[in-house]
Amino acid sequence: AQRVTQPEKLLSVFKGAPVELKCNYSYSGSPELFWYVQYSRQRLQLLLRHISRESIKGFTADLNKGETSFHLKKPFAQEEDSAMYYCALGSGGTSYGKLTFGQGTILTVHP
């Protein structure tokens, strides 16, 4: 069965500090991994996906198949990064659209 684990429910950092939100997954096939973010009073939206290998709002995430991890990192956190972050795993086959989410991490960036 596929599973996504985000071990930290809450993460607090100060502005300008590095931040890392952890995500580990369990999946027997080739994983498709995403980070979704929900800012206060906004809807859930895609932040980035591993296949794109892009940096969005200064965030990056590297897929490490050996460690089955997809941690989200940003070298210098900003107050506007405060939000709920979800790591998600995409399924394949007939369940190709199904996303399996982690429990989410609430990031608070203090001034």
Next chain:
Amino acid sequence: EAGVTQFPSHSVIEKGQTVTLRCDPISGHDNLYWYRRVMGKEIKFLLHFVKESKQDESGMPNNRFLAERTGGTYSTLKVQPAELEDSGVYFCASSQTRDRQETQYFGPGTRLLVL
């Protein structure tokens, strides 16, 4: 371009009553998904429509839940009869293609409270 919309935004009902949630996907998106987040738990997949057909309904919790997407446009999710454990936030999302890497666009959610 209008995003995914959901109605109602909130619903408070009593145990045993029926509630119908509606989702309007982004125009032209064939794929429509329902998810829910029960208090304190992760967002869980319920089902996936491709146009009007159910592609995957493996996440539907039981037969009190009925989802439809007549005509392949908007979708409804009916809970009948509602139970206390059905309380949570129900999200709808849509995407355009079959590509599993594609972005899913989420609606604002419907907050359901069963008393």
